[in-house]
Amino acid sequence: MFKWLDPYAKSETLYHLCGKLLPYLMVSALALLLLGNIWGLAFTPADYQQGDSYRIIHIHVPSAIMSMGAYAAMASAAFVALVWQIKVAHWAVLAIAPIGAVYTAIALITGMAWGKPMWGAWWVWDARLTSELILLFLYLGVIALHGAFSDRQVGNKVASLLALVGVINLPIIHFSVEWWNTLHQGASITKFAKPSIDPSMLWPLLISILAFALLLLALTCLRLRTAILVNEQHRPWVRKLVGG
Amino acid sequence: MQPRRQKRLFSILLIISLIAGAVGAMLYALQQNIDLFYTPTQLVEGLGKDKVKPVVGQRLRIGGMVVPGSVSRDAVSLKVRFQLVDIGPTVWVEFEGILPDLFREGQGIVAQGTLLAPDLIQASEVLAKHDEEYMPAEVAEAMKGIRHIPPSQANFASGDSSSGSSYSKPTDKPTY
Numbered sequence: 556m557f558k559w560l561d562p563y564a565k566s567e568t569l570y571h572l573c574g575k576l577l578p579y580l581m582v583s584a585l586a587l588l589l590l591g592n593i594w595g596l597a598f599t600p601a602d603y604q605q606g607d608s609y610r611i612i613h614i615h616v617p618s619a620i621m622s623m624g625a626y627a628a629m630a631s632a633a634f635v636a637l638v639w640q641i642k643v644a645h646w647a648v649l650a651i652a653p654i655g656a657v658y659t660a661i662a663l664i665t666g667m668a669w670g671k672p673m674w675g676a677w678w679v680w681d682a683r684l685t686s687e688l689i690l691l692f693l694y695l696g697v698i699a700l701h702g703a704f705s706d707r708q709v710g711n712k713v714a715s716l717l718a719l720v721g722v723i724n725l726p727i728i729h730f731s732v733e734w735w736n737t738l739h740q741g742a743s744i745t746k747f748a749k750p751s752i753d754p755s756m757l758w759p760l761l762i763s764i765l766a767f768a769l770l771l772l773a774l775t776c777l778r779l780r781t782a783i784l785v786n787e788q789h790r791p792w793v794r795k796l797v798g799g
Numbered sequence: 800m801q802p803r804r805q806k807r808l809f810s811i812l813l814i815i816s817l818i819a820g821a822v823g824a825m826l827y828a829l830q831q832n833i834d835l836f837y838t839p840t841q842l843v844e845g846l847g848k849d850k851v852k853p854v855v856g857q858r859l860r861i862g863g864m865v866v867p868g869s870v871s872r873d874a875v876s877l878k879v880r881f882q883l884v885d886i887g888p889t890v891w892v893e894f895e896g897i898l899p900d901l902f903r904e905g906q907g908i909v910a911q912g913t914l915l916a917p918d919l920i921q922a923s924e925v926l927a928k929h930d931e932e933y934m935p936a937e938v939a940e941a942m943k944g945i946r947h948i949p950p951s952q953a954n955f956a957s958g959d960s961s962s963g964s965s966y967s968k969p970t971d972k973p974t975y
Contacts, residue, residue, distance in 0.1 A: 735830070740928070740931040741930075
């Protein structure tokens with residue numbers, strides 16, 4: 556069924572595929588990021604209760620959604636890496652981890668900046684905030700665990716296993732606002748009902764979410780290419796490529 | 800699928816489902832501790848199957864909607880008293896300090912403090928809980944009848960304690 560994917564397990568093919576995709580992803584991500592954020596931050600109407608403070612949603616929500624999206628992608632790569640024992644999938648796990656960690660940090664920091672004026676507190680140990688913080692620790696854990704082993708093969712395996720196990724946190728983050736009493740509000744757009752956000756504010760937000768997703772892909776391609784070159788530096792095709 | 804891959808697949812699925820089960824059981828056991836706050840109903844009627852009521856003197860958080868018309872402010876200090884409700888009984892909250900911007904009647908809040916009586920909390924911190932609805936002022940006015948007045952155009956009533964009591968009556972409608 557997945558036979559057509561087989562060539563991409565080869566590092567050289569994947570390197571060239573990423574190289575081909577990278578400019579398109581990067582240009583579209585940056586263009587949409589500029590469009591969505593400028594529209595959202597400067598040209599949408601102010602919220603009826605929060606005034607201009609609500610505008611942080613245009614950075615907070617895309618980074619929060621994509622911090623979870625990145626984790627799902629990283630865990631999928633870890634699953635493929637462990638079951639099919641594909642090297643490039645291990646490298647993909649480590650390519651995604653720092654990007655996801657930064658997205659999570661952005662979500663936490665912008666959330667705190669919003670929480671202070673709106674809630675009256677920078678931080679509250681409610682279920683949503685705590686589980687998102689655990690997500691950050693999972694990302695950092697994957698990076699640290701990989702670095703903790705001098706045998707790179709073992710490090711890859713253990714890091715991928717942690718990435719895979721941590722996937723349990725994703726439904727907890729998403730449903731935390733429904734399962735428990737939290738200070739964090741419920742979902743505005745990621746639910747099956749009509750979004751509880753006005754269309755004039757929703758469109759720039761959706762564009763920003765798409766932009767963050769494309770940026771994640773672009774940065775993953777970039778980092779994966781570097782990882783392939785570093786790990787395969789003794790292969791003839793790499794030597795030929797870099798002219799060494 | 801090769802038998803070796805199959806074996807790895809099953810062992811990974813087994814590890815994940817075991818850990819998911821363990822985490823699930825842990826969260827279930829900790830359910831009451833993960834809740835950030837008591838609702839007024841839980842405070843008055845008790846929590847969970849055993850109807851555990853918090854004891855007087857206990858530090859806790861209470862979350863609910865500010866009952867419209869219940870907010871009374873002290874004219875000479877920052878003391879404020881208001882009632883909270885969810886779906887059942889109401890409880891009183893006393894607080895001295897600056898309330899968050901989003902505090903208003905009909906708005907959800909979370910207060911942290913000490914239980915003075917079974918239905919009275921002396922709060923040391925009041926946080927506003929925002930809901931998930933976002934809309935521009937004009938839409939809110941059309942849908943909810945809430946009028947937005949920018950702070951620059953608002954004229955704040957000052958020293959308006961003609962009712963004689965030490966608590967002045969707040970305006971009926973939230974202004975923005």
